[in-house]
Amino acid sequence: MIVAEQKPLAELKAMLDGYRKVLVVGCGTCVTVCFAGGEKEVGILASALRMATRLDGNGIEFDEVTVQRQCEWEYIDPLAGQLSDYAALLSLGCGVGVQTLAERFPAVRVLPGLNTKFMGLPVEQGVWEERCQACGNCILDVTGGICPIARCSKQLLNGPCGGSQRGKCEVNPETPCAWQLIWERMSALGMLDRLLQVQPPKDWSTSRDGGPRRIIREDLRLPEDYRD
């Protein structure tokens, strides 16, 4: 899932300064399950902002709505009819949700209520950890299902480095050494010989630099005359 966390109230108050009526828009997908921007968080944040802005003497009016998914037109289009009252939308979606709202409703100011952190999973209740950096060229088959791009501090393809100490990373002793984990996994699978093959430099052209990436599936795409 995409993992995010709420911005501090003080930052949100500064961002919203000058607006009279704001719609707080939650998202029912990733940020609901990481407790950052679902219906419950929308309710709590809207109440907190109502009180905080009133204490500051510039009481802003906040309304609340949560859509199933902020990152698809079909889920946000129904909002179109309710937006004329609002000077701004405070999105509790991830960065994709914020941009989807801003792109669909250009006449309204759309503001981010969350900081989008990473793609990961809850490793225990209340603790989330990154697992994938979307490099666009998956090598998990070679590394026993443990990603050295997301989990090795140095993104080594042929680890471990000399700084791995008792299974921990020298960059941060709280971080398990990804290459130690890879070695242990491959050992348990009886596939250590695979690690002797030196991995060539990775093709980073599929990764993040160079503008937004696209996937075009011609088998799914509508014929040109039918596209939006």
Place this chain on the structure above:
Amino acid sequence: VRSLLDEIGLGSERVQMVNLSAAMGARFAEIALEMVERIRAMGPNPLGQGIGESGGVT
């Protein structure tokens, strides 16, 4: 809730959670009195009446 109340500017001291058994009546009264004193010293809710869900924190 306490950290949120601080962030809002209402003060975390306005709410407290205590675990007590049903047999601890005297301790309950003591805690309630402390709470009343603390709240009196802080003064009334600065938001007054009429704010919350769609209106009121009471």
